[in-house]
Amino acid sequence: MIRVRRYHESGAVDEELDPSDVSTCLGQRDALLWVDVEDPTREDIVCLTEEFGVHHLAEEDLTEPNPRPRLSRFNNHLLLSVRDCLFEAEHFSTREVDLLFGDGWLISLRRPGEKGEPPMPVNAVIERFERTRKEDGVTDEGFLLYVFVEVIVDRFFDVSDAVEDRLEAIEDDIFGDPDGAPSSDAPADRSITERLYRLRHDLIGYRRVVSPLRDALNPLLRQEVDFIGDEAIVHLRDVYDHVVRAIELGEAHRDLLNGALEAHLALVSNRMNLVMKQATSWGAILVCATFVAGVYGMNFKNMPELDWRFGYPMALGLMGLISVVLYVTFKKKEWL
Numbered sequence: 001m002i003r004v005r006r007y008h009e010s011g012a013v014d015e016e017l018d019p020s021d022v023s024t025c026l027g028q029r030d031a032l033l034w035v036d037v038e039d040p041t042r043e044d045i046v047c048l049t050e051e052f053g054v055h056h057l058a059e060e061d062l063t064e065p066n067p068r069p070r071l072s073r074f075n076n077h078l079l080l081s082v083r084d085c086l087f088e089a090e091h092f093s094t095r096e097v098d099l100l101f102g103d104g105w106l107i108s109l110r111r112p113g114e115k116g117e118p119p120m121p122v123n124a125v126i127e128r129f130e131r132t133r134k135e136d137g138v139t140d141e142g143f144l145l146y147v148f149v150e151v152i153v154d155r156f157f158d159v160s161d162a163v164e165d166r167l168e169a170i171e172d173d174i175f176g177d178p179d180g181a182p183s184s185d186a187p188a189d190r191s192i193t194e195r196l197y198r199l200r201h202d203l204i205g206y207r208r209v210v211s212p213l214r215d216a217l218n219p220l221l222r223q224e225v226d227f228i229g230d231e232a233i234v235h236l237r238d239v240y241d242h243v244v245r246a247i248e249l250g251e252a253h254r255d256l257l258n259g260a261l262e263a264h265l266a267l268v269s270n271r272m273n274l275v276m277k278q279a280t281s282w283g284a285i286l287v288c289a290t291f292v293a294g295v296y297g298m299n300f301k302n303m304p305e306l307d308w309r310f311g312y313p314m315a316l317g318l319m320g321l322i323s324v325v326l327y328v329t330f331k332k333k334e335w336l
Contacts, residue, residue, distance in 0.1 A: 033105040071216040077102035087162040092202035103227040142232030156246040281330040289319040
């Protein structure tokens with residue numbers, strides 16, 4: 001679906017146009033032309049690139065998915081590819097948003113998510129752009145670009161909060177049982193390990209989305225693009241700071257995740273050592289009793305206790321005494 005909006009800098013009434021009227025609005029210098037395309041087809045891309053005179057390399061980039069954010073510069077226009085993040089029901093995914101812009105116009109192409117999620121909603125962008133342009137009195141493509149990126153970057157922090165909640169839940173499961181039943185915890189340990197590795201995989205995907213955006217914004221902040229105004233640059237610097245903070249949060253979460261994984265593996269190892277201690281202790285008790293029974297069960301003819309009246313009670317008492325002594329010793333060492 002293609003929607004065309006025209007925002008006037010002179011204060012005239014903003015209007016929504018028919019896509020067929022795009023060519024008549026390109027030459028007007030007193031208005032910003034915004035073409036928004038939801039789930040674009042190849043025919044939509046070819047039509048728009050021909051209408052706006054877009055470089056053929058930009059057209060190729062638009063027809064192929066871009067897994068990483070990047071900024072591509074052509075003759076008189078630029079292409080900024082970003083990823084909008086989602087984190088719902090412990091599931092991380094991204095949706096590509098391509099922003100093609102030049103002097104006086106901007107084309108936004110919103111694509112579905114990797115696993116069938118709907119394209120990024122544009123209502124938040126429209127509301128924020130109309131509100132901020134009234135507050136700051138600025139209407140240009142740089143300002144609209146800033147609003148788009150700001151809405152996407154704000155979603156980074158929602159994802160970061162969801163990751164933090166998920167990490168805290170895993171930590172509660174790791175440290176929730178201080179005594180730790182060694183035998184019944186195997187399925188829980190496996191579940192925690194799987195959740196940790198899934199979260200680690202999601203954090204890697206999150207980092208691939210956030211970190212390159214910092215490099216993509218640098219050319220704009222260095223004012224290498226002539227038609228982006230100073231007011232938009234000021235706001236883009238604020239967005240850049242938010243991107244840096246999102247990157248730092250991602251690094252902090254990765255460190256916490258690694259610490260949780262190490263702690264979980266250490267607890268699993270400790271429980272395994274406890275099992276080995278218990279098995280070894282009971283084995284030692286049984287071996288000593290078995291040794292006594294084996295000695296007195298050989299039935300040699302010249303054994304002194306073989307014909308003794310109290311031989312059998314003495315052997316049983318010796319096995320019991322050794323077992324009790326070993327049990328008390330291992331209990332004091334907390335092996336049992």
